[in-house]
Amino acid sequence: MKCELCDSSRQDEIQFGSFLIRYDKAAHLNCLILSYGLKQRGSDNVDFNGYLFSDVSSRRRYFYKQSCCYCNERYANLKCANKHCQRLFHFICGIENRARNQYVKPYFSYCNQHVTKPKYRPKSTEFCCICYDNLFDESKRFCPVTMLRSPCCRDNWFHKLCIQRYALEGGRSFRCPICNNTEKFRKSMLLWGVFTHDNPTEEEIFQEHMDHLIVMRRELFEPQDEDEPLVAPLQIDPPLEINFNHDYHDDYDSDDYDYDYYDYYHHNRFNNYHYFQTPDEKSKGFCIGLKRFCCVINNVLCHPFVVLQQQSQINVVSKSYHILPFSLVPIITKLYRQQGWLVFWKGFFESLCLKGVSLLFRNLHFFDEMPFIYVGFKGVIAVIMFVLKVNGLKMTVGTLMLPNDNIIGCGSKFWPLFFIYLSLEFAKWTFSALAKKITRALFRNKSTERRIIAEDQECTMQTDLITRIITETVFYPCETVLHRMLLQNTNTIIDNLDTGTTVMPIFTYFKGTKDCFKTTVGMEGYKGFYKGFGGLILQFAVHAAIVKIAKWLS
Ligand SMILES: [Zn+2]
Ligand SMILES: [Zn+2]
Ligand SMILES: [Zn+2]
Ligand SMILES: [Zn+2]
Numbered sequence: 060m061k062c063e064l065c066d067s068s069r070q071d072e073i074q075f076g077s078f079l080i081r082y083d084k085a086a087h088l089n090c091l092i093l094s095y096g097l098k099q100r101g102s103d104n105v106d107f108n109g110y111l112f113s114d115v116s117s118r119r120r121y122f123y124k125q126s127c128c129y130c131n132e133r134y135a136n137l138k139c140a141n142k143h144c145q146r147l148f149h150f151i152c153g154i155e156n157r158a159r160n161q162y163v164k165p166y167f168s169y170c171n172q173h174v175t176k177p178k179y180r181p182k183s184t185e186f187c188c189i190c191y192d193n194l195f196d197e198s199k200r201f202c203p204v205t206m207l208r209s210p211c212c213r214d215n216w217f218h219k220l221c222i223q224r225y226a227l228e229g230g231r232s233f234r235c236p237i238c239n240n241t242e243k244f245r246k247s248m249l250l251w252g253v254f255t256h257d258n259p260t261e262e263e264i265f266q267e268h269m270d271h272l273i274v275m276r277r278e279l280f281e282p283q284d285e286d287e288p289l290v291a292p293l294q295i296d297p298p299l300e301i302n303f304n305h306d307y308h309d310d311y312d313s314d315d316y317d318y319d320y321y322d323y324y325h326h327n328r329f330n331n332y333h334y335f336q337t338p339d340e341k342s343k344g345f346c347i348g349l350k351r352f353c354c355v356i357n358n359v360l361c362h363p364f365v366v367l368q369q370q371s372q373i374n375v376v377s378k379s380y381h382i383l384p385f386s387l388v389p390i391i392t393k394l395y396r397q398q399g400w401l402v403f404w405k406g407f408f409e410s411l412c413l414k415g416v417s418l419l420f421r422n423l424h425f426f427d428e429m430p431f432i433y434v435g436f437k438g439v440i441a442v443i444m445f446v447l448k449v450n451g452l453k454m455t456v457g458t459l460m461l462p463n464d465n466i467i468g469c470g471s472k473f474w475p476l477f478f479i480y481l482s483l484e485f486a487k488w489t490f491s492a493l494a495k496k497i498t499r500a501l502f503r504n505k506s507t508e509r510r511i512i513a514e515d516q517e518c519t520m521q522t523d524l525i526t527r528i529i530t531e532t533v534f535y536p537c538e539t540v541l542h543r544m545l546l547q548n549t550n551t552i553i554d555n556l557d558t559g560t561t562v563m564p565i566f567t568y569f570k571g572t573k574d575c576f577k578t579t580v581g582m583e584g585y586k587g588f589y590k591g592f593g594g595l596i597l598q599f600a601v602h603a604a605i606v607k608i609a610k611w612l613s
């Protein structure tokens with residue numbers, strides 16, 4: 060069974076806490092507590108310990124669209140509470156990548172880059188006071204999340220996992236294993252990501268203090284000789300000096316100041332959930348705006364080369380292959396002189412529409428619960444995409460010198476080509492997602508140190524470019540075949556890119572996709588599949604230039 064929130068089925072009582080199963084649903088208790096935007100609205104015995112099923116499933120729909128910064132999968136349910144950080148991650152990925160969760164209201168989480176750095180560092184020979192093993196693992200690097208210093212008695216260090224195990228065993232009586240401190244120790248540990256699902260009530264804390272006082276009294280009056288009976292009567296004054304609401308700052312010497320407490324109190328002054336919904340997105344917003352702007356500019360500036368690339372690509376009989384961009388330069392000047400600048404933006408509107416619709420197709424997720432309507436809707440969008448693709452292609456390659464007849468749809472069989480087109484698109488998306496993952500991983504390895512958001516943004520633009528180059532190069536031959544098939548029998552007249560001044564009609568008689576492959580190999584050789592690749596190289600160049608400029612701007 061998978062957790063409703065993080066979509067993981069992994070269970071580990073000690074690391075991830077208990078795994079609740081209710082009817083056919085399951086969830087990590089910690090996911091319920093920590094997921095951002097999810098509140099406990101019922102009493103403890105309702106649904107998931109007071110987290111209503113309806114709330115959980117509405118959050119689930121939302122998390123479906125959020126991808127994890129560590130594993131890139133969907134259902135990222137935690138959000139870094141640093142206001143300059145927009146990272147989202149899975150509860151489990153967070154634990155494995157040294158993010159911190161605070162098990163104290165308002166249950167913030169911090170990604171590994173924004174965990175507050177403690178003032179104290181352990182000595183390299185320091186050992187864990189619970190397991191007596193060396194505190195450090197092989198890496199010998201201090202990690203503030205997995206190595207915790209006792210807040211009550213100085214300079215005792217613990218492995219987080221050891222203290223976590225200890226906390227779960229201790230339950231309500233979870234206290235410092237060295238000095239038995241309860242309140243301060245427990246509070247700090249909860250803030251540092253150690254959870255215990257059995258928190259004592261205020262009365263129990265009060266009782267704890269009473270017991271402590273009784274013990275102190277007894278020790279005071281205890282006779283030195285063990286054999287003699289206890290003579291002094293036990294009289295206990297009400298412990299008026301205990302104030303449960305006092306500020307924790309008072310407990311700290313000035314040099315013992317802990318940043319986590321500051322964080323906690325600082326955040327508490329705001330309304331918790333309000334904070335999540337209106338984060339300060341100024342710098343991030345600028346970067347996203349810049350990225351979108353660059354995307355549009357990229358499409359506009361690349362289109363002339365798309366025109367050249369596609370015209371060369373579909374021409375079966377042309378003598379020049381234009382695999383490198385240099386041969387295109389004289390053609391560009393000739394075309395411009397003869398037909399004006401409009402020749403380079405033919406079919407731009409259609410291709411923009413296609414980009415928009417395909418974006419809609421890929422990002423449409425909100426019919427999670429009605430699969431049939433969802434599939435039907437996607438099917439309709441796919442057909443629209445296909446029609447736009449065919450017409451965009453016709454508009455792009457058709458010459459301006461002669462009027463082309465605008466028949467909607469393609470000349471040859473509609474449905475077989477539709478399915479070929481759709482499967483090619485799917486293959487491209489899957490491949491590019493994979494390529495993106497790999498390049499991103501390589502980039503992350505290259506620079507593991509802290510990066511600010513702007514640099515992150517620029518990094519994704521770079522990975523986008525690399526992914527695009529790889530994907531389009533790999534799929535270019537398939538695209539060539541598809542484009543040739545799409546234009547068969549459409550009576551399209553194109554510019555002749557051998558001369559740049561004449562026009563020519565397309566006459567092809569492929570019996571099918573296979574035949575198209577064979578004919579291409581036979582007539583043009585394997586090189587024929589990369590006809591017009593020079594145009595694509597120029598598009599990459601424009602894209603790269605834009606990435607460079609964006610980097611300079613941000
Ligand atoms: Zn979970
Ligand atoms: Zn993840
Ligand atoms: Zn962060
Ligand atoms: Zn240990």
Ligand SMILES: [Zn+2]
Nearest residue numbers: 211212235238
């Ligand atoms: Zn202690």
